[in-house]
Amino acid sequence: MVLARSLLVAASASLVVLPSQAVGTSELQSVLKNTHGGNEYGYPTDFTRGIMPIPVHSHNDYWRDIPFYTGISKGCISTEADVWLYNGTLYVGHDESSLTEQRTFETLYVNPILDVLKRQNPTSRFVTSPTKNGVFDTDTSQTLYFFIDVKTSGPETFQAAIDALEPLRERGYLTTLKDNKITKGPVTVIGTGNTPLDMVSPVTSRDYFFDAPLESLGDAKYSDLTGLVSPIASTNFEAAVGRLVSDALSEKQLDALRSQIQTAKSKGIGARYWGTPYFPIRKRNFVWRTLLEEGVTLLNADDLDAVAIYF
Numbered sequence: 001m002v003l004a005r006s007l008l009v010a011a012s013a014s015l016v017v018l019p020s021q022a023v024g025t026s027e028l029q030s031v032l033k034n035t036h037g038g039n040e041y042g043y044p045t046d047f048t049r050g051i052m053p054i055p056v057h058s059h060n061d062y063w064r065d066i067p068f069y070t071g072i073s074k075g076c077i078s079t080e081a082d083v084w085l086y087n088g089t090l091y092v093g094h095d096e097s098s099l100t101e102q103r104t105f106e107t108l109y110v111n112p113i114l115d116v117l118k119r120q121n122p123t124s125r126f127v128t129s130p131t132k133n134g135v136f137d138t139d140t141s142q143t144l145y146f147f148i149d150v151k152t153s154g155p156e157t158f159q160a161a162i163d164a165l166e167p168l169r170e171r172g173y174l175t176t177l178k179d180n181k182i183t184k185g186p187v188t189v190i191g192t193g194n195t196p197l198d199m200v201s202p203v204t205s206r207d208y209f210f211d212a213p214l215e216s217l218g219d220a221k222y223s224d225l226t227g228l229v230s231p232i233a234s235t236n237f238e239a240a241v242g243r244l245v246s247d248a249l250s251e252k253q254l255d256a257l258r259s260q261i262q263t264a265k266s267k268g269i270g271a272r273y274w275g276t277p278y279f280p281i282r283k284r285n286f287v288w289r290t291l292l293e294e295g296v297t298l299l300n301a302d303d304l305d306a307v308a309i310y311f
C-alpha cells in the first residue's frame with residue numbers, strides 16, 4: 001500500500017505505446033491501467049490516498065514487518081510502541097532479547113510519523129494558513145492514537161519518551177490539554193505499561209495522556225479521572241468480562257461489559273479491550289461485533305488483515 005504510487009509511476013514510465021493504439025484494448029480499461037504517471041493523477045497528500053480509517057488498535061505494532069506503516073496502510077487509527085530506556089536511548093521491542101541498536105523509538109515511530117505528517121501538511125500557493133492534517137488523507141481530522149508502553153522504569157522512561165516527541169511537538173502535531181480543554185491534533189499520545197499516573201494527571205498543560213484501567217474506573221482512586229487525563233482506558237477482556245465458554249456472552253458478562261463501557265463514557269473516556277479471543281474465527285468475530293455494538297472506541301487487533309477484511 002505504501003509503495004503503491006511509486007510502483008505505479010515506475011511501471012507506467014516504461015510504457016511507450018499508448019494504450020489506445022493497441023489492438024483490441026478496451027479504452028477505459030487502458031486508461032484505468034495506465035495513467036502515464038502524469039502529475040494530474042497525483043497530489044501532494046496522496047501518500048495515504050484511499051485508505052479508510054477503521055477504529056482499530058494495531059496491537060504490538062512493532063512486531064509487524066514495517067512498524068507504524070503497516071498499521072496505517074490498513075487504516076488502523078491507533079498504534080503502539082513498547083519502549084525500553086538504556087543509556088539515554090529508547091529502544092523498541094517486545095522483550096530485552098528482541099532489542100537492537102537500529103530499532104529505536106526515533107527510527108521506527110517518531111521519524112516515520114513526522115515524515116507522513118509533513119507529506120499530509122504541504123505548503124503550496126493554495127495553502128494560505130498552516131494545516132494540522134492527520135495521517136489519513138480520507139479523513140484529515142482523524143487523530144492517530146499513539147500508545148507508548150513503558151517497559152523500563154516508569155519515571156525515567158516516560159520522561160525520555162516525552163522528550164523524544166519534541167519534533168512532533170515543535171510542529172504542533174500533538175493533541176494538547178490546556179486550560180482544562182483538549183485541542184485535538186494529528187497524534188494523541190497515551191502512556192501505558194509503567195507510565196506513572198502522577199506524571200500525567202496533575203500536569204495541567206501537557207501533550208500526553210494516560211491509559212487508565214478500564215475495569216477500575218468506578219474505584220474511589222479514579223473518581224476524579226476523566227477523558228482529560230485518559231481519552232481511552234483499556235483492560236484485559238478475560239479478566240474484566242470473563243472467559244467465553246460458548247460463542248456468546250452470559251447475562252452477567254454482558255452486564256459487566258456494559259457497565260464498564262458506561263462508566264467510562266460518563267467520564268468522557270473511550271474503551272479498549274485487549275486479549276479478546278482470536279480463535280475460532282466465529283468467536284473472534286462475535287466478540288468484535290459485540291464490542292462495537294456496545295460502543296468501544298477501539299478494537300484491539302493482532303491480525304490486521306483479518307480485521308481489515310472484517311470491516
Ligand SMILES: *[C@@H]1O[C@H](CO)[C@@H](O)[C@H](O)[C@H]1NC(C)=O
Pocket residue numbers: 086087
Ligand atoms: C550502557 O552503558 C554501559 C557503560 O558504558 C555499558 O556497559 C552497557 O553495555 C550499556 N548498555 C546498553 C544496553 O547499551
